[in-house]
Amino acid sequence: MKKVLYVPLDDRPVNLDDVVALGRTAGLEVYVPLADDIANQLDTRVYAEGTLVTGTSDPVYGKPERIRRFLQQHAARADGYVLAVDMLVYGGLIGSRRLRPAPGEHATRMNELDGEPDHHAAGWHPLPEEGEPGAIDIVAITAPEPIAAAMDRLATNGAAQQASIVLDFTGPTAHPDITAALLASPWTGRLLGYSAWNTAGNKIGIALGMGEARYAGLTVLHKPKELDAAMDAHGSLLFKRFLEDYYYKAVAIADIREFSRSRTPYTNVTADQQMRLFNTPADYDAAVALLRERMQAHTETLRNQPAFLGGERPACAIRRIRGVCWSLSVYDSAILPAANPGFPWGRAFEIDLAPRVALSPCPTE
Known part of the structure; x- marks a missing residue:
């Protein structure tokens, strides 16, 4: 069974559970980081005065450093990778919305992803096209x-x-x-x-x-x-x-x-x-x-x-x-x-x- 390392955009079912299930329908074994490392949440704290909400705070982001270690530990066992850059760099969708006054460590993380040469395939498609036998x-x-x-x-x-x-x-x-x-x-x-x-x-x-x-x-x-x-x-x-x-x-x-x-x-x-x-x-x-x-x-x-x-x-x-x-x-x-x-x-x-x-x-x- 082929193995794929998958880093999702966040931990919502459409980005995590459903994608892992898709892999199973194709006969793939999908490895994901620990749940705590990719967890994203909207604000987890509320401020109120009487019956009025005055604000919320404390969202939850993923942990890019832990995810990088996960990739390093499992890279040799994988046949392929599907990686969400927002999670690798910012900690997911919620983390990507934070104000970043300077590129700093985020730029460094992006540059690390560019360490391998790109490979392009001309005319490649995974499924038969319309009119061909087997087309969907x-x-x-x-x-x-x-x-x-x-x-x-x-x-x-x-x-x-x-x-x-x-x-x-x-x-x-x-x-x-x-x-x-x-x-x-x-x-x-x-x-x-x-x-x-x-x-x-x-x-x-x-x-x-x-x-x-x-x-x-x-x-x-x-x-x-x-x-x-x-x-x-x-x-x-x-x-x-x-x-x-x-x-x-x-x-x-x-x-x-x-x-x-x-x-x-x-x-x-x-x-x-x-x-x-x-x-x-x-x-x-x-x-x-x-x-x-x-x-x-x-x-x-x-x-x-x-x-x-x-x-x-x-x-x-x-x-x-x-x-x-x-x-x-x-x-x-x-x-x-x-x-x-x-x-x-x-x-x-x-x-x-x-x-x-x-x-x-x-x-x-």
Whole structure:
């Protein structure tokens, strides 16, 4: 198994957990620095006068020196590197926003990264391009009206063994009508990528990243244990995207926001943007409990959709691609651990979902 050293921009799930999962879908072992060394947090201290917040302070940054030592210690074992310069130089996204009156040590860190010669490859691309055998079809949905045509396209692609990804561009969260149509189809379980999360750039990066990583695993892996692990990783990530992009971001988040805002002692803040500061510890814990209750219910609903386990028979996912032929795995189970999710940055905007989906080779294989 090839090994990759990964230094993320920060420790939000989209930059850390999801990227590690992408590596697993491709059969890669991803090494990351210690959690404390890459931790980023918005301000951790609040100042108030009565019911008015007068300020916040004390954000958390990553630790570049420790991360450099991590790279030095593990460099010889790695087959490749993916490094976020903001983390290596400034301690992450939050650290990069600090005022720097002079370059100082930051310039030194940048210069150290430039110590090796650059290598450029002309005409290289990791995936087949449009029209070539094995190309991934990108189904971009910009309004709910064309959903029938999009679903016909996914069915046609699936029957023809044409890999697909789907992007829901209708808004910052998944559209309910589009989500309902996707989850009603067993072909959705075969997607290599899907996203409806936040901005157009986020959606494109997430879905294309899923597609490229999974395609690599589908075409390179061949040992049964490697295929099983990559298959479960992809099934879990695809399930997570629907659980987060629709069931949390379009549904459950409203309950969290209402709860947080109704319980804050402060009158001049939006409490769910910093729940650890703007809610009491007891109310923060209650918000986490409410979140877990809601997401357990939504996990059951999602599990019972035809796209996964709720059809006349469970849906299938692509297990391996050999030439132009697919082999498949069937969805066996999908659970959300009781102690998950939480609010990694103490705000309602994102959660650290970690569903576990298991698949097995179809009996015909």
